[in-house]
Amino acid sequence: MTDWKTRTKLVHDGIRRSQYGEMAEALFLTQGFVYPSAEAAEQRFIASGPDEFIYARYGNPTTRMFEDRMAAIEGTEDAFACASGMAAINGALMCQVKSGDHIVAARQMFGSCLHVLKVLSGFGVEVTLIDGADLANWQAAVRPDTKICFFESVSNPGLEVIDIAGVAKIAHAVGASVVVDNAFASPIFSRAVDLGADVVVYSATKHIDGGGRVLGGVVCGTQEFIRGPLETYVKHTGGAMSPFHAWILLSGLQTLDLRVRAQAASAAAVASSAAGHEKLARAIYPGLMDHPQHALAMEQMGSGGTMLCLDFKGGKEAAFRFLNALQIVSISNNLGDAKSIATHPATTTHKNLTDEDRATIGITPGLVRISMGIEDTSDLIADVMGAIAAA
Ligand SMILES: Cc1ncc(COP(=O)(O)O)c(C=O)c1O
Structure with a gap:
């Protein structure tokens, strides 16, 4: 070594x-x-x-x-x-x-x-x-x-x-x-x-x-x-x-270090912009102070990471309107990609769980998971905030 x-x-x-x-x-x-x-x-x-x-x-x-x-x-x-x-x-x-x-x-x-x-x-x-x-x-x-x-x-x-x-x-x-x-x-x-x-x-x-x-x-x-x-x-x-x-x-x-740090910086910026929006029940990002394990995330990872979630008050319909309004962020289900990706877990990756099991682990009908890519941060903020407004 x-x-x-x-x-x-x-x-x-x-x-x-x-x-x-x-x-x-x-x-x-x-x-x-x-x-x-x-x-x-x-x-x-x-x-x-x-x-x-x-x-x-x-x-x-x-x-x-x-x-x-x-x-x-x-x-x-x-x-x-x-x-x-x-x-x-x-x-x-x-x-x-x-x-x-x-x-x-x-x-x-x-x-x-x-x-x-x-x-x-x-x-x-x-x-x-x-x-x-x-x-x-x-x-x-x-x-x-x-x-x-x-x-x-x-x-x-x-x-x-x-x-x-x-x-x-x-x-x-x-x-x-x-x-x-x-x-x-x-x-x-x-x-x-x-x-x-x-x-x-x-x-x-x-x-x-x-x-x-x-x-x-x-x-x-x-x-x-x-x-x-x-x-x-x-x-x-x-x-x-x-x-x-x-x-x-x-x-x-x-290029892992360069990409992941850029992705995490954008994830933090998008999460801060979205937090508190009237259409959202929650913006979930370990780097936000209101995240239940914020202190642990900072100690354990030194970062909030590259992933964030938005939970729409309007449920599945609002989440789908958000997804369909995105211009840069693609609707897909991989993560960690250079291209930003948004996923609706309840109808895709976690659809095989029962409603009860989904609820136990916080997967509401309005939840959208976003994997931040390496695109320009201001473009990503504009894309996500524009789509939230359309939700
Ligand atoms: C947390 C986690 N673990 C494991 C896997 C499985 O990885 P793979 O698709 O490479 O088999 C995934 C895939 O989405 C994942 O999100």
């Missing part, structure tokens, strides 16, 4: 150059590798050296560059690249539990993550869902047989901030591992490992790509965990990342 600052690591860390000394990261679009002899093949299956690969589902030079760069910026010993954020989350949870084990998870969570927990319940893993914003709930839910405490550090879509250090203290007291989905915080506003997270997972599809081009995910943790249970599970169950996607994501990483 180097002592370079994040921006330098994002450009240089993990690079492996071939005999040609190429400047840019090379794309090794190969699934297999040739061995000089039968004995060398046998040896490689016993123990592979750092530049000895077997099959791309196990590892590939381009994918390994992405993994090494991610581990360097997250501050973990190692990382494993997965086919998507969900492959990463599925792997990080599945590889640690067996029937009879117990998981505590925050219920304010992306729908697909809740589905993975449901699948685990079907296999005899007991899952306790709690309101993760209140540490007392974690304390009440953990047990000696709790294996994992799992949560999104900033929840999708309600932007509740969960106290990583607080949960880690409670989890570690019973020997449980802390798995944090850090997609909304992004690696730029992450101090997850310093705060006690054992495993940090990203959907690389979001800020890491930053151009909405490819799916990807990554699990960051200790070498023992990553090259042990996690790699074993993912490589045998097929969730590994394509080398082509790793190559795209390596170029995404180079």
Whole structure:
């Protein structure tokens, strides 16, 4: 590990150059590798050296560059690249539990993550869902047989901030591992490992790509965990990342810091402009003083992040009028993209939940989630404020 600052690591860390000394990261679009002899093949299956690969589902030079760069910026010993954020989350949870084990998870969570927990319940893993914003709930839910405490550090879509250090203290007291989905915080506003997270997972599809081009995910943790249970599970169950996607994501990483900071600055400016508008029940942004976890967000992330939500008093009709009036911000459901995106969670990303479950995690019919892009801040303010007026 180097002592370079994040921006330098994002450009240089993990690079492996071939005999040609190429400047840019090379794309090794190969699934297999040739061995000089039968004995060398046998040896490689016993123990592979750092530049000895077997099959791309196990590892590939381009994918390994992405993994090494991610581990360097997250501050973990190692990382494993997965086919998507969900492959990463599925792997990080599945590889640690067996029937009879117990998981505590925050219920304010992306729908697909809740589905993975449901699948685990079907296999005899007991899952306790709690309101993760209140540490007392974690304390009440953990047990000696709790294996994992799992949560999104900033929840999708309600932007509740969960106290990583607080949960880690409670989890570690019973020997449980802390798995944090850090997609909304992004690696730029992450101090997850310093705060006690054992495993940090990203959907690389979001800020890491930053151009909405490819799916990807990554699990960051200790070498023992990553090259042990996690790699074993993912490589045998097929969730590994394509080398082509790793190559795209390596170029995404180079500009991650610049993009995410610009996005967060615009998110803060738009949230401040919208706050208190007569058409809104709430403008939700962790960087606003009235956010219930504002102080925690500042301590944990040093920023309010790139995401904000607007909750329209006029419900679904007003939210749809707002969405349809936007000129720059696109209606879509990815996030972390260079292009600003607005989503209506109740009818799209979270439509499979019951009305009651949506209400429990703050997804009202009037709620719109906005992922701020890197467009000019004044254009974004004008676009959002104009559309609010039209709502
Ligand atoms: C918080 C969160 N975690 C995980 C995922 C899943 O990521 P992917 O779409 O790359 O599988 C998403 C996707 O929207 C998400 O918002």
